[in-house]
Amino acid sequence: MSEVIKVDIWSDVQCPWCYIGKRKFEAGAELFDGEVEVEYHSFELSPDTPVEYEGTPVQYLSERKGMPVAQVEEMLERVTGIAKAVGLDYDYDHVHQTNTVISHELIHFAKSKGRQLEMKERLLKAYFVNGEHVGRIPDLVAIAVELGYDEAEVTEALESHRFLADVKADVALAQEYGIQGVPFFVIDGKYGVSGAQEAEAFANVLAQVKSERETV
Amino acid sequence: MTDSLITSSPKPLLIVGDAEAAACEGDFCAIPDHHEQAVVNRALDSDLV
Numbered sequence: 001m002s003e004v005i006k007v008d009i010w011s012d013v014q015c016p017w018c019y020i021g022k023r024k025f026e027a028g029a030e031l032f033d034g035e036v037e038v039e040y041h042s043f044e045l046s047p048d049t050p051v052e053y054e055g056t057p058v059q060y061l062s063e064r065k066g067m068p069v070a071q072v073e074e075m076l077e078r079v080t081g082i083a084k085a086v087g088l089d090y091d092y093d094h095v096h097q098t099n100t101v102i103s104h105e106l107i108h109f110a111k112s113k114g115r116q117l118e119m120k121e122r123l124l125k126a127y128f129v130n131g132e133h134v135g136r137i138p139d140l141v142a143i144a145v146e147l148g149y150d151e152a153e154v155t156e157a158l159e160s161h162r163f164l165a166d167v168k169a170d171v172a173l174a175q176e177y178g179i180q181g182v183p184f185f186v187i188d189g190k191y192g193v194s195g196a197q198e199a200e201a202f203a204n205v206l207a208q209v210k211s212e213r214e215t216v
Numbered sequence: 217m218t219d220s221l222i223t224s225s226p227k228p229l230l231i232v233g234d235a236e237a238a239a240c241e242g243d244f245c246a247i248p249d250h251h252e253q254a255v256v257n258r259a260l261d262s263d264l265v
């Protein structure tokens with residue numbers, strides 16, 4: 001049996017705990033004495049959000065959840081502080097709330113080129129740190145071109161929605177697993193870990209899988 | 217380590233770890249109280265507070 005442990009991660013580009021959880025998982029994988037292979041899967045937290053949402057994340061959450069603006073601002077400030085603790089500089093003043101389905105298509109496009117992890121990280125950074133728009137095709141193409149992809153090829157892939165079926169397949173698989181929130185980690189196809197756990201928690205599950213394999 | 221099973225899945229998963237870990241469901245991302253305490257504890261450990 002292969003020594004590499006497969007980890008499937010469901011995540012959305014505009015999910016603050018997904019980026020924080022990514023860093024914590026990476027720290028856990030560093031603590032683990034073994035090899036890990038990661039594959040990201042699409043999850044849409046707000047598939048009904050328009051690409052061209054005009055408001056801020058504060059307005060969005062306040063409208064959606066009926067929460068006072070001050071309460072939402074306080075909540076985002078707290079999340080920003082937690083992100084800072086794992087080395088991420090969230091900039092909610094410049095975040096563009098949007099629909100992320102095409103960004104998921106771009107991640108699948110990158111996966112078809114064997115570069116999924118790089119694109120996933122770049123899009124999370126685009127949304128939370130750089131204040132870039134991750135819903136519009138021209139903006140996503142610009143990010144892809146920056147990473148060295150062919151502009152015409154990536155434009156065609158996104159405009160034709162060639163990878164939309166892959167996005168929907170990921171979402172369907174999440175439903176089959178019963179995944180309701182993200183980030184969600186499926187480790188070795190056996191263990192499910194929900195949320196931005198501490199690094200040690202991820203390391204413990206990986207060590208558990210390794211131990212089970214050694215005793216088979 | 218084992219807390220529960222997801223039984224609706226064709227491949228049941230053994231759910232492990234902190235059941236209260238921070239996650240986003242729908243358009244809402246809750247902040248568990250213990251998460252904030254952990255951040256404060258880390259700051260204390262680092263002499264930042």
